[in-house]
Amino acid sequence: MKKFKEKLSGRVFFALALSSISALALITVFIIVNGVPLIAEVGVGNFIFGMSWAPSRGEFGIFPMIVGSVAVTLGAAAIGVPVGICCSIFLAEFAPAPLRNLFRPAIQLLAGIPSVVYGFWGLLFLVPFIRNYLGGPGLSLLAGAVILGIMILPTVISISEVSILALPRQYKEGALALGMTHWQTIRSVILPSARSGIVAAVILGIGRAIGETMAVIMVLGNAVAMPASILDPVRTLTTNIGIEMGYASGPHQQALFATGIVLFVIIMILNASAQYITRKR
């Protein structure tokens, strides 16, 4: 009986452990099977590099949205990455204990707040601000970049902080013993040694930004056009799906699944490179 239970439990745990593999396989298969026919019909080049998105005329080119996604994400990274890394240095090296104990739950809350709430805040606060002080319609690439810059902070901060805290204490002590100042130690010993973790944090933060939908759907303006400046409205891959899934049917709906494939491939590449960088160490 004891032996039987022992064997059974091992098998059961193994079977449960296969769930994540099956889940990933199922997602991959269903998205690809439903999106590939349209890409095959339109042609990969025309789909990815096509400039015109007019589902009613059967034109499915998503290049402006790829540009939109990349531009908004780069903007978010330009804001979120330096601030996030500074915060992780702050938490690991400077923060007095009471402030640290306030900061960590605050970051956790920041990560937990629904993305629609960020979008709403952006719509009420950021969009009018941009319209009044910087010009343009307000609904813009810039508004999306700022919102996403804030939203990727928890990812960037927590992963960078963990990689800084994981360093052996001797690194820091050795540098300080050699007469380096605290900042010299951080800049030339701590940050370079924690580099792979920080790079992974940045890549995962970028992945979050490129995949976010509901926060940006409210502030980007969603026009399908190449943006000429950061004050222009844009549409991203995610918002394209979010806006049009509600009423699309036939080839139009298939084109949205195909947009999902492009998004899926981008995320898998980012994720694989983040994993590769952290494993290499």
Next chain:
Amino acid sequence: MRINPRTTGKIAKVLIWAAALSVLVVLVAIILYILFKGMPFINWRFLTDIPRSMGRSGGIAPAIAGTAMVSLVAIVIAVPFGIGTAFYLAEYTRGNAVTRIIRFSAESLAAIPSIVYGLFGFLFFVIYLDLGWSVLSGGLTLAFMILPTVIRTSEEAILTVPNTYREVSFSLGGTKWQTIRKAVFPSAIQGIANGVILSLGRCVAETAAVILTAGSALRMASSLFSPTRTMAVHFYYLAREGISMDNAYATAALLILLIFLINVVANAFVNRTMAKGR
């Protein structure tokens, strides 16, 4: 001119403090703004009434019920699979090809955007399994989405259980299963609970994945097969279509309070574990 290292140090320190404090200020500003605008409209009637004229007036009771039902389905499905995977990874294997694939899958699942989960849930649960826009479709989609969170947090909790617990159990003649059930699981349970509660928070906050799978019906869901709206989805419609700013603020404030509460409860579990370990 070479700047004195002490001066650079001071400049860097000021910049880092400034970055950290401004993050704190922005966060507090967002939260207080929403709470300040929304709290006055949260009352008993708002919580228990049904929405009237598309949510222009009335309450959000069906959306609260919808959120609870969808999240419950997700938790009930994802937790056994997640915890099982975590025990397998932490107790049964020492890193081989299969483990690497499991870990790669879990990390990939964590990186997939919620809108892609929405597309998948729509294709698989709503259309292929013919469950329609329903509580079940929404809950199952969210179960896929939170699976990696449950796996990661549970595995971390299991790995913090001191090895001496296992050694004592084995030395008393315990089998692996007895050791897991009687020595490891009871000591890891609080850490696991923390992960489960945080996943609940993700379910409550999610919009993109549920809007495509649970639908947007305003009526109270009567079964697992009825379509429903969650609070986050209801809020999205109120805000995006400008139906009612007061009710939008109130719903947003309620969501923030709920997430805050969930985080506090989750952290209470971890703090107790840490206090016990000392």
